[in-house]
Amino acid sequence: MKSDIILAGVGGQGILSIATALGEAALADGLLIKQAETHGMSQRGGAVYSHMRISDQPISSDLIPGGSADLILSVEPMESLRYLPYLSETGYLVTNITPFVNIPNYPDIELVLAEIRKLPRFIAIDADAIAKEVGSSRASNMVMLGAASPFIDIEFSKIENGIRTIFERKGEAVVNMNLEALRRGRAFAEENR
Amino acid sequence: MQKHLFLGVEAIGQGAIDGGMSGVYAYPGTPSTEITEFIQDHPLAEERNIHRKWSANEKTAFETALGMSYAGKRAMSCMKHVGLNVAADAFINAAMTGVNGGLILTVADDPSMHSSQNEQDSRFYGKFAMVPILEPSSQQEAYDMAREGFALSELTKVPVMLRITTRMAHSRAGVVCSEVLDENQLSMPADPRQFILLPAIARRKYKGLLQSQDLFLKLSEESKYNRYEEGEDTSLGIVACGIAYNYLMEHYPNGTCPFPVVKISQYPLPEKLIKKLNQECDELLVLEEGAPMVEESLKGFFANGNPVKGRLDGTLPRDGELNPDLIAKALGKEFFQGYDIPEVVANRPPALCQGCGHQDAYVAMNEALADYTKGRVFSDIGCYTLGALPPYETIYSCVDMGASITMAKGAADAGLIPSVAMIGDSTFAHSGITGLLDAVNEKSSITIVISDNESVSMTGGQDSSAMGKIESICIGVGVDPAHIHTIVPLRKNHEEMVRLFRQEFAYEGVSVIIPRRECIQRASSRKRNQK
Numbered sequence: 051m052k053s054d055i056i057l058a059g060v061g062g063q064g065i066l067s068i069a070t071a072l073g074e075a076a077l078a079d080g081l082l083i084k085q086a087e088t089h090g091m092s093q094r095g096g097a098v099y100s101h102m103r104i105s106d107q108p109i110s111s112d113l114i115p116g117g118s119a120d121l122i123l124s125v126e127p128m129e130s131l132r133y134l135p136y137l138s139e140t141g142y143l144v145t146n147i148t149p150f151v152n153i154p155n156y157p158d159i160e161l162v163l164a165e166i167r168k169l170p171r172f173i174a175i176d177a178d179a180i181a182k183e184v185g186s187s188r189a190s191n192m193v194m195l196g197a198a199s200p201f202i203d204i205e206f207s208k209i210e211n212g213i214r215t216i217f218e219r220k221g222e223a224v225v226n227m228n229l230e231a232l233r234r235g236r237a238f239a240e241e242n243r
Numbered sequence: 244m245q246k247h248l249f250l251g252v253e254a255i256g257q258g259a260i261d262g263g264m265s266g267v268y269a270y271p272g273t274p275s276t277e278i279t280e281f282i283q284d285h286p287l288a289e290e291r292n293i294h295r296k297w298s299a300n301e302k303t304a305f306e307t308a309l310g311m312s313y314a315g316k317r318a319m320s321c322m323k324h325v326g327l328n329v330a331a332d333a334f335i336n337a338a339m340t341g342v343n344g345g346l347i348l349t350v351a352d353d354p355s356m357h358s359s360q361n362e363q364d365s366r367f368y369g370k371f372a373m374v375p376i377l378e379p380s381s382q383q384e385a386y387d388m389a390r391e392g393f394a395l396s397e398l399t400k401v402p403v404m405l406r407i408t409t410r411m412a413h414s415r416a417g418v419v420c421s422e423v424l425d426e427n428q429l430s431m432p433a434d435p436r437q438f439i440l441l442p443a444i445a446r447r448k449y450k451g452l453l454q455s456q457d458l459f460l461k462l463s464e465e466s467k468y469n470r471y472e473e474g475e476d477t478s479l480g481i482v483a484c485g486i487a488y489n490y491l492m493e494h495y496p497n498g499t500c501p502f503p504v505v506k507i508s509q510y511p512l513p514e515k516l517i518k519k520l521n522q523e524c525d526e527l528l529v530l531e532e533g534a535p536m537v538e539e540s541l542k543g544f545f546a547n548g549n550p551v552k553g554r555l556d557g558t559l560p561r562d563g564e565l566n567p568d569l570i571a572k573a574l575g576k577e578f579f580q581g582y583d584i585p586e587v588v589a590n591r592p593p594a595l596c597q598g599c600g601h602q603d604a605y606v607a608m609n610e611a612l613a614d615y616t617k618g619r620v621f622s623d624i625g626c627y628t629l630g631a632l633p634p635y636e637t638i639y640s641c642v643d644m645g646a647s648i649t650m651a652k653g654a655a656d657a658g659l660i661p662s663v664a665m666i667g668d669s670t671f672a673h674s675g676i677t678g679l680l681d682a683v684n685e686k687s688s689i690t691i692v693i694s695d696n697e698s699v700s701m702t703g704g705q706d707s708s709a710m711g712k713i714e715s716i717c718i719g720v721g722v723d724p725a726h727i728h729t730i731v732p733l734r735k736n737h738e739e740m741v742r743l744f745r746q747e748f749a750y751e752g753v754s755v756i757i758p759r760r761e762c763i764q765r766a767s768s769r770k771r772n773q774k
Contacts, residue, residue, distance in 0.1 A: 116567075119581075
């Protein structure tokens with residue numbers, strides 16, 4: 051089993067919460083992990099990414115080699131495209147379609163979505179809308195994790211448990227909302243893959 | 244055996260605590276900051292009362308760690324690569340004095356300059372000081388090296404450098420922890436003159452340091468972190484240092500590398516292993532993160548041995564960090580290079596946060612400076628360096644910690660009057676005060692803007708050692724109190740700020756304007772924690 055995942059977004063969007071949930075799930079599954087993060091200057095509203103590698107075999111490099119990622123999981127549409135050189139020939143791109151506009155020259159969103167649709171395998175999901183439906187726009191990252199889950203070789207129940215672990219101290223209601231967000235994301239991906 | 248998922252920096256923090264460290268001394272700097280933060284939040288550090296407060300700068304940090312070592316206890320000093328420039332005087336001379344309690348300098352380099360102004364390679368400093376250097380290739384090694392480095396320092400009687408790079412610092416992997424060691428007891432140096440570098444003593448100490456080199460070499464050759472891995476294809480021998488070893492092995496999973504490899508994670512270079520590689524192989528390839536330090540020493544001036552490939556002959560790029568792809572290319576391996584980035588993708592550079600006080604200060608400064616020719620604002624290292632970018636484009640320099648004040652003074656000396664310095668509160672405390680004294684002593688016509696957000700913000704909101712002290716420092720250094728002004732940088736105070744700037748730019752002497760408002764990131768995290 052091997053899943054090489056590029057997580058992408060903008061500093062402050064909290065992509066590391068996705069990594070944490072996935073990391074918990076992988077650990078519970080007895081898998082090995084390496085995960086390179088972005089800290090420092092670029093966190094100030096700049097482009098941020100994380101290389102997350104999960105495997106049942108020892109992992110050498112902290113960085114995913116070019117052209118070999120199984121998945122690009124992006125919480126922002128333009129950011130999903132920035133890491134295309136990492137995507138493998140059989141890899142999936144899973145992205146939120148709500149743009150995060152903090153630069154004056156943000157391109158026309160239709161042009162961005164058109165580029166995403168050119169790819170052979172992609173899921174483009176309005177995670178913000180689904181998150182609001184389940185109760186809070188803050189759950190949008192868990193919608194995204196759900197949408198990516200069919201393409202990650204970890205049992206879904208383990209990912210659910212990962213979410214229980216990280217949201218445990220915020221109470222049952224928050225846990226359930228995030229689990230619902232996860233399931234809705236997964237259902238969307240299953241229908242649209 | 245419990246496996247922790249640690250960032251490299253966390254592994255080092257845990258290793259240092261488990262190694263019996265009594266104090267960590269540091270100034271924040273990406274990618275080294277989280278070592279100290281991890282220790283600050285650690286229950287055992289609390290229980291043992293391990294020293295873990297921030298220092299004013301890297302030099303004070305390292306010197307204080309040396310003082311703890313003098314008193315027999317184990318200490319670590321952490322900094323980013325350019326921080327070692329600040330601490331270099333102390334570090335180089337600490338190799339001369341030697342240590343009593345074990346002393347580790349952890350220095351985090353930033354190849355590709357993710358958050359830095361250069362990509363200098365700290366291994367040169369280790370070599371310059373002639374001390375052992377450890378360079379982990381995994382988070383587990385980072386943990387082990389931090390834990391065992393104190394004993395290595397006590398055995399070799401010199402400070403030991405632990406060198407990491409950004410990817411090691413900020414990448415997570417499973418780490419198995421070992422038994423927690425006791426702290427050292429307070430003990431005085433056996434030789435009361437050990438730390439007195441008077442020339443007569445220093446000459447003796449230096450001979451001792453030179454004689455120790457044989458021991459350091461022997462330890463490297465026997466180190467568990469260095470090894471020779473056999474390979475059948477001797478057309479190429481590979482020297483892989485630190486994290487570069489992982490990028491190499493990415494292409495040869497489960498020990499399938501056909502070439503002999505020398506893995507290096509402890510310096511001085513293990514001569515025997517490298518000589519063996521040289522004898523067995525037709526040519527050598529050197530993989531190292533940072534500058535071609537090993538490559539240069541293997542190549543030699545006349546390059547008359549086996550061919551040595553690496554960063555110097557173009558096999559690998561001369562600058563920037565390594566990655567698996569660059570090494571694949573160096574090995575002549577073919578791979579699918581992914582999809583191109585569509586042209587529609589725009590750059591998304593970091594920016595000042597919405598609502599940040601630096602923004603208000605820059606808007607007012609720009610208006611007040613409109614009466615003068617451009618190019619008068621010298622800046623410094625911090626979030627406010629982003630004032631170089633649109634829409635502000637206020638500043639014209641960013642060189643090193645504290646250089647805003649001194650460069651403004653030099654420009655004023657040359658006749659550029661007024662010259663303006665833009666510096667943050669923490670950077671002012673770190674290295675701005677001595678420059679201010681120079682300016683006061685010569686009554687230079689400069690205005691110093693100390694944009695005070697009451698925090699070390701660029702690195703994540705650590706405590707600033709200048710907190711609540713800036714006015715009294717300026718008065719103490721000799722700035723006329725009539726020319727020290729404090730204002731809250733908010734839009735409603737814009738006119739008043741512009742008026743103050745105009746007034747002090749026109750003043751022929753040293754003036755200080757302090758726009759003061761708490762960093763909004765720090766304020767919001769403080770409010771979250773209060774809940």
